[in-house]
Each structure stands twice: as C-alpha cells, then as structure tokens.
Amino acid sequence: MGMLPGFLAKKPYIPEYDLAGIIVDANGTSLKEGDQVYGWIPATVPVKPASGTLAQYASVAADDLVPLPANITPVQASGITVVALTAYQVLFDVGGLQPKQSVFINGGSTAVGSFAIQIAKATGCKVTASASAKNEEYVRSLGADEFVDYTKAPLHKTLAANPPTPKFDVIFEAAGLMDTSLYTHSEVYLAPGGKFISVGPQPKGFDVVGILKIAWKIFLQPRFLGGTKRSWKVHQVHPKRADLEQIAKYVAEGKVKPLVDSVYAFEDALKAYERLLTGRATGKVVIKVDPGVVE
Numbered sequence: 399m400g401m402l403p404g405f406l407a408k409k410p411y412i413p414e415y416d417l418a419g420i421i422v423d424a425n426g427t428s429l430k431e432g433d434q435v436y437g438w439i440p441a442t443v444p445v446k447p448a449s450g451t452l453a454q455y456a457s458v459a460a461d462d463l464v465p466l467p468a469n470i471t472p473v474q475a476s477g478i479t480v481v482a483l484t485a486y487q488v489l490f491d492v493g494g495l496q497p498k499q500s501v502f503i504n505g506g507s508t509a510v511g512s513f514a515i516q517i518a519k520a521t522g523c524k525v526t527a528s529a530s531a532k533n534e535e536y537v538r539s540l541g542a543d544e545f546v547d548y549t550k551a552p553l554h555k556t557l558a559a560n561p562p563t564p565k566f567d568v569i570f571e572a573a574g575l576m577d578t579s580l581y582t583h584s585e586v587y588l589a590p591g592g593k594f595i596s597v598g599p600q601p602k603g604f605d606v607v608g609i610l611k612i613a614w615k616i617f618l619q620p621r622f623l624g625g626t627k628r629s630w631k632v633h634q635v636h637p638k639r640a641d642l643e644q645i646a647k648y649v650a651e652g653k654v655k656p657l658v659d660s661v662y663a664f665e666d667a668l669k670a671y672e673r674l675l676t677g678r679a680t681g682k683v684v685i686k687v688d689p690g691v692v693e
C-alpha cells in the first residue's frame with residue numbers, strides 16, 4: 399500500500415488478497431452455496447476497482463479456493479494462502495529443495511518464514527532459521543533445528559564463522575532485506591549450485607540509491623571484480639492449484655499450523671495495519687469482516 403501512489407488505484411479500491419469465507423454464489427463451478435472455503439485473489443488482481451478481499455463479498459476464481467479443513471477456524475485459515483504459497487514455491491518450485499537437504503531461512507518469525515520452516519520440516523528437510531532472541535522459542539516451536547540471532551552480529555559474519563557441514567542447499571531470504579551481505583558472502587555457507595532466493599528487497603520509501611546498490615551487487619558486478627559465485631533469484635507468488643492443494647493437505651494433516659498474531663474488528667482495520675507496520679508481528683494479522691465468525 400505504501401509503494402504505489404494512490405492515484406494509480408481505481409476507486410473504490412478494496413485492498414488485500416487472503417480470505418476465508420462462505421460461498422454465496424458458486425456460479426456453475428464445482429463449489430456449492432454454503433461451502434466454507436479459504437484462499438486468495440492472486441496478488442496482481444486488486445489494482446482493479448472493487449476486487450480485494452477486505453470486504454463483505456469478494457469475487458474469487460474457484461481454482462484459488464480450497465475447502466476449510468475441520469481442524470482450523472475461518473480466522474486461522476484466512477491468512478494462510480499468500481505466505482504459505484510464497485514459502486512453498488520458493489522452497490520447491492524455485493529452490494528445488496529435496497527431503498534431507500538443508501535450508502537457511504532468514505526471517506524465521508516473519509509470516510512467510512514461519513510457514514517456510516513448517517513446510518520444509520513437513521517435507522523432511524533440515525532447517526536453520528534466524529530471528530531476534532525473543533523469537534527463538536517461537537521459531538524452534540515451528541520445527542527449526544538450529545537458530546541464529548540476527549541482532550547479535552551481522553548474520554553473514556555469524557554464518558561464515560561457523561559454516562554448516564555440508565553447506566546449505568538453499569538460502570531463503572524471507573525478511574525483504576535491502577542489505578545484500580547475506581548473499582554476497584554466501585560462497586562460504588551456500589553449496590556450489592545452491593540457490594539464494596529472496597521475497598524481494600523492500601525499500602522503505604523511494605530508495606533509488608539502495609535499489610542501484612542491489613542491482614550492482616546482484617546483477618551487474620562481474621565475478622572477476624568480486625561478484626558472488628552463487629545464483630540470486632527473487633520470487634513473486636503466483637497462482638498454482640497443485641501448490642495450494644499440497645499446502646491444504648499439510649494443514650488438514652496438522653503438519654503445518656496456521657499462525658495468527660492478532661485479530662481486529664472491521665471498524666479497527668487501520669489498527670490492524672498499524673500492527674503490521676511495526677514489523678514485529680509473529681503470524682498473520684487478521685481482520686474479521688463478520689463479527690460473528692469463529693476465532
């Protein structure tokens with residue numbers, strides 16, 4: 399919301415992508431009126447008017463919805479899809495992670511990172527994750543085998559001082575860092591042929607210098623001038639039915655648990671955004687459009 403100037407959004411602009419809800423018009427699809435579902439409107443769509451999910455009614459493609467499993471509530475389900483799909487696609491579709499391989503997840507307490515930990519563990523991988531010390535227990539409770547406090551020392555220095563054996567197969571940067579040090583020093587702790595994948599560096603405002611620095615370090619600096627001998631990729635989540643169904647299976651089996659940081663009434667939606675913007679949430683910030691819905 400903070401990145402695009404307001405005039406680009408056609409009014410009425412309805413934000414958000416994730417949802418849980420009840421089908422009121424199945425429109426000839428395999429769904430039925432009354433079905434409880436969760437899912438998303440793919441992230442590229444809500445620049446059109448009246449198309450987001452922070453609303454009483456939303457128009458959603460049937461392929462982007464799955465049935466609500468019996469073991470979770472609509473509030474718990476409502477925040478799963480975007481972050482879990484992002485995590486799943488980075489780890490497997492882009493990272494090619496295999497069972498028993500190892501992954502480092504930077505930002506293990508971000509919503510994306512916390513789903514990545516659970517999904518990687520559900521698939522039988524070894525997980526090392528970072529967060530600040532106060533979140534160590536949280537990150538370990540999600541299944542992380544090893545923990546690194548990123549506030550103690552620069553992360554690349556901590557990892558380089560004690561590199562894993564064997565080196566990581568995948569590094570997943572799930573915090574949106576503008577600092578490229580974790581990547582530029584990665585030859586010491588990322589296996590040759592290993593992949594460094596980012597959710598996308600998140601500039602605070604219009605940081606042209608920061609973006610140019612990233613472009614130089616990642617895309618332009620040739621290897622003979624000190625460029626990093628590892629691949630760097632950024633991933634943008636996209637709709638893929640098979641990934642959505644695999645995540646739904648993990649959730650229904652209890653292997654991946656939904657994570658809710660806090661829940662707000664519709665009238666307090668701006669407070670929900672304030673919570674999100676602290677950058678300290680652990681799990682999803684949920685807004686209940688229907689005050690009667692089960693938490």
Ligand SMILES: NC(=O)c1ccc[n+]([C@@H]2O[C@H](COP(=O)([O-])OP(=O)(O)OC[C@H]3O[C@@H](n4cnc5c(N)ncnc54)[C@H](OP(=O)(O)O)[C@@H]3O)[C@@H](O)[C@H]2O)c1
Nearest residue numbers: 505507508509510529530573574597633634635677678679
């Ligand atoms: N590419 C895509 O398709 C896609 C999709 C979804 C999200 N994203 C991006 O993914 C990133 C994470 O989103 P999110 O919603 O999961 O975040 P979030 O849940 O709002 O992140 C909050 C967490 O970030 C941690 N954190 C803050 N600074 C950190 C740092 N320097 N290093 C490690 N952890 C840090 C905090 O833990 P501590 O208090 O322990 O620091 C806090 O628990 C964002 O940049 C978002 O834009 C991208």
